[in-house]
Amino acid sequence: MEEQAVIRHISQWMKTYAQEAGCKGFVVGVSGGIDSALTSCLAALTGMQTLLLEMPIHQHKDQVNRARRHMESLGNTYANVKLQKVELTEVYETFTAVLPETEENPQKSMALVNTRARLRMTTLYYFAGLNGLLVAGTGNKVEDFGVGFYTKYGDGGVDISPIADLLKTEVYALARALEVNEGILDAPPTDGLWGDDRTDEDQIGASYPELEWAMAQREQDKRAEDFEGRDREVMQIYLRLHRANQHKMQPIPVCKIPEALR
Numbered sequence: 001m002e003e004q005a006v007i008r009h010i011s012q013w014m015k016t017y018a019q020e021a022g023c024k025g026f027v028v029g030v031s032g033g034i035d036s037a038l039t040s041c042l043a044a045l046t047g048m049q050t051l052l053l054e055m056p057i058h059q060h061k062d063q064v065n066r067a068r069r070h071m072e073s074l075g076n077t078y079a080n081v082k083l084q085k086v087e088l089t090e091v092y093e094t095f096t097a098v099l100p101e102t103e104e105n106p107q108k109s110m111a112l113v114n115t116r117a118r119l120r121m122t123t124l125y126y127f128a129g130l131n132g133l134l135v136a137g138t139g140n141k142v143e144d145f146g147v148g149f150y151t152k153y154g155d156g157g158v159d160i161s162p163i164a165d166l167l168k169t170e171v172y173a174l175a176r177a178l179e180v181n182e183g184i185l186d187a188p189p190t191d192g193l194w195g196d197d198r199t200d201e202d203q204i205g206a207s208y209p210e211l212e213w214a215m216a217q218r219e220q221d222k223r224a225e226d227f228e229g230r231d232r233e234v235m236q237i238y239l240r241l242h243r244a245n246q247h248k249m250q251p252i253p254v255c256k257i258p259e260a261l262r
Contacts, residue, residue, distance in 0.1 A: 001170055001173055001174075003173055003174055003176075003177035004177060006170075006174060007042065007045070007174055007177060007178065010042050010162050010163070011042045011043075011045040011046050012046075013162070014026065014042060014043060014046050014136070014160065014162055015046040015047070015048060017134075017160055018046070018048055018134055021134065022132075023132055023133055023134045024048060024049045024131065024132040024133055025043070025046070025048035025049030025050050025051070025080070025131075025132075025133050025134070026043040026046070026048065026049070026050050026051070026133055026134050026135075026136040027050075027051040027052075027053060027124055027127050027128045027131070027133045027134070027135055027136065028040045028043055028050065028051070028052055028053065028135075028136045028138070029053050029054075029055055029120055029123075029124055029138065029155075030052045030053065030054055030067045030070060030071050031063060031067055031138075031192045032062070032063035032064065032065070032066035032067035032070070032184065032187070032192065033063075033066075033138075033184065033187070033189060033190060033191075033192065034168075034171055034172060034175055034180070034184055034185065034187075034189065035138040035139065035140055035143075035163060035171060035189075036067075036138040037070050037175055037180045037184045038138075038163055038171050038174055038175045038178070038180065039136050039137070039138045039162055039163055040052050040070070040071075040074060041074065041175070041178045041180065042136075042162050042163070043136055043162075044074050044077070044078040044080065044081050045078075046080075047080055048080060049080055049082070049131065049133060050074075050078070050080055050081045050082070051081075051082050051083075051084060051127055051131060051133060052071045052074065052075070052081060052082070052083050052084070053084050053085075053086060053123065053124060053127060054067050054068065054071060054083070054084070054085045054086070055085075055086050055087075055088050055119075055120045055123055055124075056085075056087060056088065056089060057088045057089050057091075057092045057116045057119065057120075057193075057195070058089055058092070058195035059192060059195065060192070060195065060196060060197055062187070062197070063190070063192050065183075066181075066183050066184050066187060069181055069183065070180065070181060070184060071083045073181065084127065086123055088116075088119050088120065088123065091119060092115070092116060092119060095115065095119070096112065096115075113151075113193045113194060114151045114152075114154055114193075116154075116193050117150075117151035117154025117155050117191075117193060118151065118153055118154045118157075120154065120155070121135075121153060121154050121155065121157040125157075128159070134159040134160055135157070135158045135159045135160075136158065136159070136160055136162055137155070137156075137158030137159075137160065137161040137162070137163075137164065138155065138163065139155065139156065139158075139161060139163070139164055140163055140164065140166050140167065140168050140171050141164055141165055141166055141167050141168075141215075142167060142168050142208055142211050142212055142215060143168075144156075144161065144164045144249070145164070145249060146211055146212075146214075146215045146238065146241075146242060147204060147211060147238060147241035147242060147245065148241060148242070148244070148245025148246070148248040148249055149191070149200065149203075149204060149241070149245075150191075150248065151193075152247070152248050155191075156248060167208075167212050167215075168189070168208035168209075168211075168212065169208065169209060169212060172185065188200075188201065189201070189208065191203070204237065204241070205237045206233075206234045206237045206238070210234045211234070211237075211238055213231075213234065214234050214235050214237070214238035214239075215238065217235060218235075218238065218239065218242070222235070223235070223239075224236045224239060
């Protein structure tokens, strides 16, 4: 990959899109992870207004520290970058306090995790509307179109997706070219929604290089049965998540009314 050429291509694409949309720039939620680090760098490179939001909700200390160091570095480097912290822990606690009590339900934890992502999305759009900005998404190709590893109307609720055609390994390559700090480059990928140190691999059951391999095999119409051992296991994980999360990847279904019924 020609890293510098790709960086210029994406940042120019972002700038052109924002100008044609009549917007002043971008707002990016910064989590302390590699995807948001790259997206925020690309937004900063456009020269347009770039607002970086830190939105902790019971956030692990390491994630908060990584996000803060990255934001401060960009803010010190680019005059068009501004920083904002919005502490959402109390908002989240207030919301959960008014929810009705439920019987033991294995889906409750995931429902609450997705609520965290949607609170952040709401916050991003508040600042976007306030300042005439676009919400820049931070999802990569494997997450957005492979296994659907994101929250619908949470981190999936965005205006543009600058890095959604990049594999995770390509995200790392561009981030290194942009000299993103080593703390972010070395940190295991995590969605930061659980308040602990669990990683994406812990949740998915496969690493991003493994998922990229499976994605490439699927594009060649390979099946899990075509492989043995760990390769078969990874293919099964990929295919199961790809099927289960089609509702995130496909347009919202619209019930068409037959003309005879109108």
